[in-house]
Amino acid sequence: MSSPDTRQAPSFLIKQVARELIRRGEERLRPLGLGTAYLPIMVAVKNGDAATQADLARLLRVEQPSMAQLLGRMERDGFIRRKVDPSNRRSQIIELTALAVERLPQAYAALNEGNILAMTDFTPDEEAQFVAFLNRIQINLRSDV
Template identity: 45%
Template sequence: MAYLPVVGELEEHGALLQKQLAELARVEQPTMAALLTRMERDGLITREPHPGDKRAMRISLSAKAKARVHQAREQLGEVADQATAGFSERERATLIALLRRVVSNLDPTAED
């Protein structure tokens, strides 16, 4: 589960720097560094030197991760369906809106 925000951001934006990923995932740099180390160990990301900054590394999803994204999304959808079984579409929409408000209340920088 901890990998999901990173996978999502890399899938959406393409290669990013560690600092960018930390900001997008709203975690501290050391936390992101440890997470990326585990993801690299698991073969889910690749690192390549940034062309404009020799100190920086661009992080991308590996072919292995790209191949698994669709399956992971399907599994998340199944879990969401299970969690909201018996809810009407209106109730699901209300739940999502309320959860977004909770996140916003806890993190003023969160997007609405």
């Protein structure tokens, strides 16, 4: 009995593709002073999905200390500011700065270049089906948590 080729396992392939997309995304975002880790936070704050460090950590499924470090870097780089939550003085509200609001559309465009490249030679139907498969995988993996 032969061993399965792990290089063809969906988890291996997804990880390899994710690494390459992140690498290319970092290259495209670097001129804007951004990193790929900043964008989910910026989008969540912009959309009103999260307002505090705890909210962001929960939403993005990262540990509080990791979120604190990332927010510290974003604050240092001028993309967020923190203000005391008037309803809970021990908590801080995260706000985007004007710089973040200005750079967000540029960041979307930069990352979209990577998506376009990745989906080259896919038909619109294939792309929609691929995205649907990825969403199903994500739901399956989160259902047992």
